[in-house]
Amino acid sequence: MWVNCILKSGLLCVTLSLVIAKHKQSQSRFSKSCHSRDSLSQAVDTLYVKAAGLKATIPEDHIKNIRLLKKKTKKLFMKNCRFQKQLLSFFMEDVFGQLQLQICKEIQFVEDFHSLRQKLSHCISCVSSTREMKSISRMKRTFYGIGHKGIYKAISELDILLSWIKELLENIHKSRSQEH
Secondary structure, three states: OHHHHHHHHHHHHHHHHHHHHHHHHHHOOOOOOOOOHHHHHHHHHHHHHHHHHHHHOOOOOOOOOOOOOOHHHHHHHHHOHHHHHHHHHHHHHHHHHHOOOOOOHHHHHHHHHHHHHHHHHHHOOOOOOOOOOHHHHHHHHHHHHOOOHHHHHHHHOHHHHHHHHHHHHHHHHHHHHHHO
């Protein structure tokens, strides 16, 4: 059993490394093609289901007095494309980068999350910045401040993030349909 767990953890680390490397390569190329709202919405719905499965594989989040994704965070996410990219990068690199679970389906979740993130970047153009926003820095401080439980906290809030992405897609669709 331990050998199986170690092999799967190693596989997750290798896959995550490849996904992050692929992401860094794709950051330099920007495609102007945006995926349809329906396909993006369907990808978010699929991630909702997979997030529930992912949550079931980790210990329950017992920290009730701390939230990573707050109302102020949502306002920033809905209005600031730089913040959107940094928040999605936080989940991809910091949260999933530390995730070492025993079940291979987590690898598929990380790949699907990365894929959605790439598709969103094609739809939302903005100037990227290497300077981290204060809200992300605070979130990271909180995440790392609660130690390994930060992973449980972040994963327990995935459904919040996915609902924000869904709402963002609806807003993009509304604004584009009003332009035409």
